[in-house]
Amino acid sequence: MCDRGMAIVVGTPDDLDQVVGVLREWQAEGAPMQLHPGDVGWYRRFGARTGAVRTWSRGGRVLAVGLLDGPTLLRLTAAPDVWQDDELARRMSEDITEPDRGVLPAGEVAVESPVGLLLEDHLSEAGWTAGEPWTPLRRDLTDPVEDPGVRIEVVGPERVAERVAVHRSAFDGSTFSEEAWLLMAAGVAYADARCLVAYDGDDAVAAVTVWSAGPGRPGLLEPMGVHRDHRGHGHGKAITVAAAAALRELGSSSAIVCTPSANVGAVATYRSAGFRPLTEVRDQVRSSST
Structure with missing residues (x-):
């Protein structure tokens, strides 16, 4: 006290x-x-x-x-x-x-x-x-998470370029870089985090970073994005399902995310991946x- x-x-x-x-x-x-x-x-x-x-x-x-x-x-x-x-x-x-x-x-x-x-x-x-x-959304992680249906890879140094390319395509004006990823990955928070990339064939189509706060606590998706050339094919849902599975493996009790309510496409994507919208903030x- x-x-x-x-x-x-x-x-x-x-x-x-x-x-x-x-x-x-x-x-x-x-x-x-x-x-x-x-x-x-x-x-x-x-x-x-x-x-x-x-x-x-x-x-x-x-x-x-x-x-x-x-x-x-x-x-x-x-x-x-x-x-x-x-x-x-x-x-x-x-x-x-x-x-x-x-x-x-x-x-x-x-x-x-x-x-x-x-x-x-x-x-x-x-x-x-x-x-x-803004709309917060949550998915309970008590039960196992379904297969996302696409190939998912955990990002290490050899996949940083693909992860950065997806992010820069997904977010207009982004300055995210390989150097920035390395700085992020050097932080203590990243010890309980994962970057994931979804693939359609050989193409990196979506990416997400998930952050655990420790076992039994809610984990966060920040950020998630789909490459602009591969939108409309369910890749946002797939990478979000994979994010929930990764957080469950890290011991998180739930997966949470928050997006502007005006971004109806993002809200719909999270809902399709099993996230439940909470009261707007x-x-x-x-x-x-x-």
């Missing part, structure tokens, strides 16, 4: 591995969708720098973690026992809302936090409003005029 007489301090961690360990401890089956160690693992493709990560601590204990997913989006979560801690929520709201605190810049920005975090109330009081809806947004 924290000493509530001590001040809450915001800062950057000494290393990303420290943050991954904390986030693993906070993942729990049945909890709302929240920042996952896999999110930090995927960020590791930019290297080991910690400048995009913020932590809120009290008495030496990390209470909350935020990841700047780009310059204007802060994704965050907190330890389960402090979700309703008013002192923490108030301090986080002040740090996030006031640009001179160095957490988010002035102008239009967004915060993604799990449903039930008291921070949401404080941001609403400060004039933040609901953003676009929304970021909280501060407009440039607030």
Whole structure:
């Protein structure tokens, strides 16, 4: 337990591995969708720098973690026992809302936090409003996962070029590279992760990275994509089924993913792979005029 007489301090961690360990401890089956160690693992493709990560601590204990997913989006979560801690929520709201605190810049920005975090109330009081809806989806991994129906390979150094090519084709404007993959794979989070590639004949047609948070905890798909030249043939479903199977092998209790609700094709793909949509969630947004 924290000493509530001590001040809450915001800062950057000494290393990303420290943050991954904390986030693993906070993942729990049945909890709302929240920042996952896999999110930090995927960020590791930019290297080991910690400048995009913020932590809120009290008495030496990390209470909350935020990841700047780009310059204007802060994704965050907190330890389960402090979700309703008013002192923490108030301090986080002040740090996030006031640009001179160095957490988010002035102008239009967004915060993604799990449903039930008291921070949401404080941001609403400060004039933040609901953003676009996102759909979390979950697949239970108690039972064995069916065969995906296509050839699936686990990516090692010899398949990095194919994995990168699929990603860059799937996501317009992507800068993902072989060097970035190697940086990501060097992080501690990747010890409990796998990159998979699906093949149609000799063609690499879809790819996914899955991240375990440890046995008995939900695992994350981030990212999943289908090569633009091979869409419409069920490869998205196949690689998603393979992702669920890989997470089950890693000991995950469930597989989770989140996608914009407006991306109806992605939602349909995940549903076809046995994922169940959960209640929509929304970021909280501060407009440039607030």
